[in-house]
Each structure stands twice: as structure tokens, then as C-alpha cells.
Amino acid sequence: MDARRLFSGSVSLADLRPATVVTVGLLLVYPAVATDFFIFQIGAYSLILGTIALSLMMLGGYGGMVSLAQLTVAGFAGYLTAILGDNSVGVMGLGWPWWLTIFTAVLGAALFSAVIGAISARTEGIYTIMITLAIAVAFFFFVRQNYALYNGFTGYAGVMPPTLLGINWRDPAPFYYLSLAVAGGFFCAVLYGSRATFGLSLQAIRDNPRRMRALGYNVTLHRIVAYFLAGLIAGSAGVLMVWFNGRISPGSIGVGVVIDILVIAVVGGMRHPIGPFVGAIAFVLLENFAIDLIDRERFNTVIGLAFLLIVLFSPDGLLGLWSQMRSKIRLGKDARASAGRAERDDRHSAGSPKGTYKGT
């Protein structure tokens, strides 16, 4: 099978819908209308979290493998950036040039992800979740105890993006556009890949691995490659994450944050790559502003309740809520058209990975 055919999707300009164009336009002009806080801490951070959750959505939604170690992969890339590049802590910081640091960090993360895949690819459902959670927890405690390489509890501080083309890439607007470019690039790549041969066979493996094996597909290898690709996505987001925080420590990759990524993906919706980004925006807004809405001792309850309600009323997350609303509005307008849509939706959901994450 040659590479061209393996990854040949079918995307044309005719697929562009007005809503897409408007969204892209809004994302591009966003820094012009928002404050620095909203550009950096809300905008850029949502994009970074969304990209990490995108790698989980890709594995979970298309591959049926819910990996809780995606943040760990991102954190590994972040640590590599601090170790190979520069930091202000005085431990490691080998001072490699920025391009080599980023290249090694992302590639290292992808390989790490592939190893996780090799370990967990022969398992299904809840067992995949358990193995990847175990890896995430083990890595968390490892970096916390290891002082020679990871600098223990303190971790690394003072990790900054390079100043290129006369632009300080840590400034809110440049950093936002950098995150947007990375997030947008991977979003399109995942969308394209989902319709390419590789993506289609991955979805087929999700739905019936036994049949695919009988047809002669190497199921395990497909899954490991999927993990490698997801590692590229999570690793790139990890480099952005360490630049965003300027620091990385075991707390950045702790179990709570690992679960946050799962929450983001599930709340957003695992059926389309836009889901993780919608989920990330909802998560970041709640995380920042719930404390202003209610008594300071109860704001985590608000966050929890909001997510509970979303998942309760729409197992497909915010995306599902959106398509429900849309079909209701259409129902009022044109009952026949909506009946046809519902039929199509049914056919879609028949292909969704029910058994894998609804049980969690």
C-alpha cells in the first residue's frame, strides 16, 4: 500500500460551509477585540487544552481507544523542551537550538505515545483506560521523585519560546496566533485523516476489529500508528503548554489534570474534531469564572454540576446538544426534512464508539 493512497482523503472547497468561514474569521479577528487576559489565558489556553483533547478525541472517537495518557505525552514533550532547551532553574537546560529542541521534544513525545500504544493496543475499553491511567500516574510519581533529570517537585521554570522575526512569541497576540496555527493545522489534519484510507480503516477497526483482522489488516500496527500520530498532536501542544505556563512541574501532569482532559473531550463531544475545542472553551471559562458566580467555597461544585448536566442531557456532549437544538429548530420549519436528517443522524450514531466510553 503506497503512502499516497493510504492517506488520500476526499476534501474539496465545496465542503466549506458559511458557518465554518464565519468561525475562522472570528478566530482570526479575536485578538483585535479581546483584552490580553482573554487572548492569552482564555483563548490560547483553550486552544492548547483543545489540541491535547483532540489527540484523545482522535484515539477515542476514531480508534475506540480512550487513552488517559495523552496529557502525559504532552507533559513529556514539555519536560523535554525544558531539559534540552533553556530554563532558569539551573538543572539540566542543555541549551540546544530552539528548532532542534522542538523537533526532538515532539518526536520524543510521539515515540513515547507509540510505546504506550504498543503496551495498551491489545486491550479494549475499560482495560485501555486502566493501563493508560496507570502509565500517567507512574510517570507523575517518577518525575516527582527523580531529581537528576526532572528536578522533582519543583520542576522547571523560566522556559520561554524563542524570539524570532523580531517578535516575542510569548506576547498574548503572537502566542494566540501560534496556538491557533498549531490547533487549526492539527484540526484540519485530523478531519482530513478521518476520511482518508488510514482513518477509515481505523474506524472500521474500532467497530469490528475481528472482521478487520480476518480481512488481513494488521490491527495492532494500525492502533500503534494511531498512537504515534496522536503523540505528534499532544507533543506539539505540550511544547505550547510549557511555553504558556513558562514552567512545568509534576503538578502540571497530575491525575487531576489528566482527568480534566478526558472531561474536556467528553463534554465537548467525541464525534467530531471540533468537540474537544468546544469542550476546552467551556472548561476554561468555567475554571476561571465559576468563582465569581458563586460562594468561593462552592465553585468546584458548580463546575462539576455543569459537566454532569451536559453529559446527563447529551451523552454526545455539547456537540450533541447543538445538533439536538438544530434538529428541533428545523422540525418547526420543515418536518419532512428533519425526518430525513434524523435518519441520517441515526446512521451516524450507529458508527459511534458506544461500547468504549459511554460506560465510563
Added chain:
Amino acid sequence: MIGLGKTTLAAVAILSLTGPAFAGEPIKIGALATLEGAFTVLGEDGMRGVRLALEEFGNMAGGHAIELITGSSDATPDSAIRATRKLVEQNGVPILIGPLSGSEGLAVKDYAKTQPNVTFLNGTSAAQDTTLRNAADNFFRFGTDGAQWMAGLGEYVYNEKGYRNLAVLAEDYSFPYTQVFGFLEPFCRLGGKAPADARFWVPIGNKDYSSVIAALPDDVDAIYVALGGADAVNFLTQYEQAGGELPLVGGSITVDQTVLGSKGRTREFVIGTPSAGPISDTWDNAGWQAFVDAYKTQFPDGFPSPSLFAHGYYINTKAALLALDAVDGDLSDGGVKYRAALASLEFETPTGMVRLDERRQAIADIFLTEVIEGPDGGLLNKTIKVIPQVSQTLGVSYEEFLNYGPVSRENPTCG
């Protein structure tokens, strides 16, 4: 997302139009504490300290009403920075009080350098390097640090208690390093021993101490325990259940009100434990008693007596308000005058006079205490001795103190 952005933009525009605060217009003060995670109980008491100080001033300082905006972290530096950034960049507070935990303080100090017009006052974060090395010009600490808190304890357990060999159990981050350093430095100089293989470092939020308890050496005279909040309660309960019999020496937050006030069977077991810190529950002093009474009146559901977190946040908030009074609430020059007023501020706290050194670090009294059973059955820390005006460099010069090296798991070696 866009809609919210515009609202904020409008809000910021209105704020910047009004510019320098006019009389009667509220001044925003941000308060950051750990309202999530293992240190939640401590953070809540810290917030009580902030409110106590605001209440004392009638919510007014320098002719302006004070608007309090709270932020929450979970004791990790990342979350502290996110909450700080939100308070400073989104809520636009010119004065911020916090954070609570050691490594958070180091991170917020670094962030402070990027916001030269905002004034930061520490909460109770007590890592040494927050003010000792690479200090930020706009970060003030009116509370003492973890090594200062231990002043006098090392000498006391060596001379009075007669301990020679100690095991150490502490959480694995910057604040306990600072405490262990402050305790062991005099203890080891006198000839005590606490070698590296008798030191046990556990992560924050550790639940199961059975492996640590099993590994504790038998040939030591006592265990020095520097754990906080839920961690201390968990260890004490499990050590008592395991039949542990070694006497304890407590870090500043190991046998304070956040732990002594908790329910459980650790009670008889901790009586007699010596410790040291910035407060003492039974200090016979009118100022302290008035502080305790005010705390009890305002927070009937708080601890039996204010913890050092309520105390630390109270002192820093009070300093912020006193300095606002001194400059008549004028922050229009980016707080330059205000910070000058803070730097020269010297005032009477419930625990004696406090003033700052040239690195904006407090010099204050420290209390040597021992746990006793109070008249109403609650456990209290009884004052044994007050060590007056302890400085961050513990009596030696700044240059000489730097030679001791940064605090870490192995400092001092003490083999």
C-alpha cells in the same frame, strides 16, 4: 467567547477612564488561597484572616471602600499562576494578597516581576527563596518564613529534651525543606544527628503512611514531622494506630489548630509535642487575646483558635490597609508611593512588632510552644518561650547566610 471578551473590554475601558481612584471609589484587593486540594482547610482559614483585617478597618482604607476579590489555587504553582493572572489581568487588582503554599510563592514572585505596577503581599507562603534569592521588588512578605518559624526549636530539643538522633518526615517541596533546614541547622551545629537515610519525603496529599511508618528507624530519640493539613492528620492517626511510641517534634503546621482542631484519636498522643511558629494559642497578651476574640466572634464555625494561616493573611492584609491609609489610597503612580510606604511600615501585630528588612522580608517574634490540653478539653499550643525579632538570616550576615546554600533535601547534611 467573543461576547465575553467585548464585555470585558468595555469594563476595562470604563476602569481606565476613571484612572486614579477618586475618593469613595472602591479599591480592589485580590486574595489568593488554596480553596481546593489537600490544603483547602488551611486556605479557608487564610481567607478568614483577610476578612478579619477588613472588618477591623470597616472595609475602608485611605478613604476608599475596599472590594475583595478572591481567587483559588490547589497548591500547585501552575494553578497559583493562573489564579493570580486572572486576578491581576482580568479583575485588575492593584494589590494582591497570597499565596498560601511554599512553591506557589516562588512562582508568584517570578510572575510579580512581569507586573511592576501591581503590589504583591505574601499570604503564608514560607519558602526561603521567595524573598532571599532573586527577590522581586514589588513582592512583600510581612510574615516570617519557614526557617524563621523554627527559631529556637533545634536548641530546645537538644538541650532541654536531650534528643541526639532524629528521624525526619516531611512533605517533598520547598516549604518543608525550609522548615527542616531551619530546625536542623542549630540542632546539628550542637552535635545532633539526622542523616539523609533517616529523612523521609512524601508527596503532598499522601494518604497511606504505612510504608513510611514501617521504615522508620528504631534507634532514634524522636521523629521530626513537618506535614500540613490533611497530611498531618492522616499520619498522626495511622502512626497512633500502628502503635508508634516515639515522641514527636512538630513543624509549624503539624500541631497547629488546623490539625489539633480535627476530630480523631490522635489527642493524647500529641500532647507534649514541642514545636515553634509565628503564633502561640495561649500567649498571655492583650493584643493576641483581642485577636482571638475577634476571630471567634466573626467566625463561630472557624477553628477554636485562629491558625497561623488566619494570622499570616491577617497581618499581610493589615499591612496592605495601613499602607493605603498612609498614602490616602493614592495608587495613581502605579503604586510607587504605596510600595515605599509598605517598605518603611512598622506596626504592632497580635504577635508583637513586625518590620521589613532590605529584601522586603519580615522580622518578627517567634514562639516556642508545646501541645497541652486546654481547660475546655481542646488541644492548645502553650507558650514556652518567645524568641524576639528573628531575622531571615537567623542572626548572621546576609553574605554568610547565603553560604549555607539553598534549602534542599540534603541541607544541612548532618550525618
